Amino acid sequence: MNKRIAVLGATGSVGTQALDVARARGYKIDFVSGGRNAALAERIAREFRPTAVAMADLRAANELKYRLRDTSIRVSAGLKGICEEVEASECDTVVNAILGGAGLLPTIAAIDSGKRLALSNKESLVMAGEIVMKRAREKGTEIIPVDSEHSAIYQSLKSGKPLEIRRLILTASGGPFYGKSRAELERVTLDDTLAHPTWKMGRKITVDSATLMNKGFEIIEAAHLFSVSPDKIDVVIHRESILHSAVEYIDNAIIGQFSLPDMRACVQYAVDYPDRFETNLPSLDLTALGRMTFGKPDTEAFPLLNMAKRAFFEGGACPAVLNAADEVAVEAFLNGRISFMDISRVVFNTYDMMRGARYARTLEDIIASDKEARELAKKYVK
Ligand code: MG
Numbered sequence: 602m603n604k605r606i607a608v609l610g611a612t613g614s615v616g617t618q619a620l621d622v623a624r625a626r627g628y629k630i631d632f633v634s635g636g637r638n639a640a641l642a643e644r645i646a647r648e649f650r651p652t653a654v655a656m657a658d659l660r661a662a663n664e665l666k667y668r669l670r671d672t673s674i675r676v677s678a679g680l681k682g683i684c685e686e687v688e689a690s691e692c693d694t695v696v697n698a699i700l701g702g703a704g705l706l707p708t709i710a711a712i713d714s715g716k717r718l719a720l721s722n723k724e725s726l727v728m729a730g731e732i733v734m735k736r737a738r739e740k741g742t743e744i745i746p747v748d749s750e751h752s753a754i755y756q757s758l759k760s761g762k763p764l765e766i767r768r769l770i771l772t773a774s775g776g777p778f779y780g781k782s783r784a785e786l787e788r789v790t791l792d793d794t795l796a797h798p799t800w801k802m803g804r805k806i807t808v809d810s811a812t813l814m815n816k817g818f819e820i821i822e823a824a825h826l827f828s829v830s831p832d833k834i835d836v837v838i839h840r841e842s843i844l845h846s847a848v849e850y851i852d853n854a855i856i857g858q859f860s861l862p863d864m865r866a867c868v869q870y871a872v873d874y875p876d877r878f879e880t881n882l883p884s885l886d887l888t889a890l891g892r893m894t895f896g897k898p899d900t901e902a903f904p905l906l907n908m909a910k911r912a913f914f915e916g917g918a919c920p921a922v923l924n925a926a927d928e929v930a931v932e933a934f935l936n937g938r939i940s941f942m943d944i945s946r947v948v949f950n951t952y953d954m955m956r957g958a959r960y961a962r963t964l965e966d967i968i969a970s971d972k973e974a975r976e977l978a979k980k981y982v983k
Pocket of ligand 1: 750
């Protein structure tokens with residue numbers, strides 16, 4: 602039987618790649634959501650014939666409704682519309698590839714509906730990891746990570762028991778600025794930043810890879826997904842992006858997952874788990890690769906990496922504040938309003954002003970802190 606899936610964030614980078622996998626594997630698409638791009642959403646809807654499409658942007662939803670007026674495809678609008686369609690969908694698996702904090706409530710909706718969650722939206726776990734994981738346990742919902750590092754760890758964890766884990770080894774490409782000093786980083790441009798050496802990704806995550814904020818978020822993501830303290834998660838710079846991450850066990854065995862970097866493999870693993878199927882993606886030729894290198898991250902030039910650990914330990918809404926400030930700062934950088942090094946300045950200033958965030962407990966508290974941090978970060982951008 603063909604799998605039925607929903608793809609949230611289907612017009613984005615990972616979403617588009619999830620649709621590639623659906624084409625190759627013959628999954629039935631039951632529901633897709635998009636952001637603002639109604640023209641692309643129309644093409645997706647006409648190709649895959651889902652039951653429903655939702656657009657986060659209200660104007661885009663109206664435009665799509667008009668574009669699809671000759672079909673019976675239902676068009677919903679806004680975050681609320683996305684969440685309602687997730688709950689109503691008769692799919693087996695929800696692939697959440699929404700970008701940023703906007704992915705949190707759809708994650709909760711997927712968990713509450715008891716469908717498998719193939720999670721690419723790391724912000725769900727960064728912002729509210731404790732709540733998300735607790736809710737998934739209560740509802741008996743499986744969360745299978747799509748983020749390449751976490752997919753690698755998930756696969757490597759099949760080799761041992763939780764108590765046998767010594768540490769997780771999270772690999773990082775190091776981004777385009779590996780080896781640069783703080784002084785050199787003051788002069789880098791937007792074009793320099795968007796030239797990622799190994800992964801093809803959206804602009805936001807490409808910038809986060811350059812600041813290592815992405816790796817910081819991935820520490821928080823891994824800590825929640827696998828119940829491992831950030832103290833036991835080591836970041837290792839691995840320029841080739843071939844070892845996607847690994848687990849070290851107490852008997853010194855390191856078990857890792859190797860392949861050419863391609864998000865489509867991660868999506869397929871999460872949807873088809875526990876089965877594996879052949880793919881039409883190129884396979885890794887180790888002798889052609891020849892060698893792999895490993896190094897330590899420079900936490901002084903890239904301070905956002907350790908900032909993520911600090912936010913995790915301070916708890917409450919601190920990681921959500923970090924994420925919100927980073928989203929605002931990166932957007933300002935992409936629009937040419939601030940420099941590369943200003944990103945961490947905006948993040949630090951915002952974080953310092955939000956000391957009360959650590960006392961947040963509920964989802965509502967976290968969402969309120971997220972809003973407040975965004976407003977504050979916008980002031981620092983000015
Ligand atoms: Mg990743």
